[in-house]
Amino acid sequence: MKNRNTNRFLPYEADYGLLSKCRAWEKRVLCILGICSVLLPVFSFYSKIGLFNILWNVVNPVYFLLIIAYYILNVYTETFLYPATARKRRKGFIDNSLGSKFLEKPVEGYYTNDHIKTGPYKMIVNCAENCYFTMEIAKKMIPQIIIKNVIFATLFIIFAYLGVKDNLVAIPVVQILLSSLFMTELVHHINFIVKLDQLFERFKEEFSKKSIGNNLLQEAVLLFLDYETILAYNKAPLSDSVYNKLNQKLSKEWEDIKQRYEIS
Secondary structure, X not given: OOOOOOOOEOOOHHHHHHHHHHHHHHHHHHHHHHHHHHHHHHHHHOOOXXXXXXXXXXXXXXXXXXXXXXXXXXXXXXXXXXXXXXXXXXXXXXXXXXXXOOOOOXXXXXXXXXXXXXXXXXXXXXXXXXXXXXXXXXXXXXXXXXXXXXXXXXXXXXXXXXXXXXXXXXXXXXXXXXXXXXXXXXXXXXXXXXXXXXXXXXXXXXXXXOOOOOOHHHHHHHHHHHHHHXXXXXXXOOOXXXXXXXXXXXXXXXXXXXHHXXXX
């Protein structure tokens, strides 16, 4: 995620647009499923009443169709679309950094390092820019993730309790499972930020060196692979709204970092 400008061109931007739409529909379908999960028991309980019986007969089949639709959409998005789009992004990164032509068109206006000659050093600078933006956006997403998980965990615990309130064994099991699900996402996100922060420290160490070593290409490849590995283990996509909000601020901070480490 980088500073947007009028001259920016990404050969894979349409792919990311489709990915964003698919993930948005995933969220919508999941919310509808959650609402149906609450309404179905109510309709079932009052199914002898005419209106509720009609609602039960309508909502019940729709509920199962939505489950199937969500599964298909999730598999398509995360198993096929996201990996293919991420591969194009990596090709664009290599093209811009090393001057290759893996994509049919070049990446333009995405990185702020066009003044740097293509090669291992530019590869390191581009990757550091990626790492910095990703890390800062992930940090700003922490309150959002906490609020989301607290709300969903509370609702699920309430409805689960109502469903098993007479079962003394099931209650603590449900509470433990749901609490662990909430904590797991938060822990994974914090771990994601910590790993990015550690990686960015390595970038700064590289920039602090007085001279370019003979193993610069090896360092560039290793840093790039480490960054991509961290991304692969991220459990949630970065928020576009947070990115748009922080874009100008992070762009200025990145220019300050380049000036500080004399990146040119």
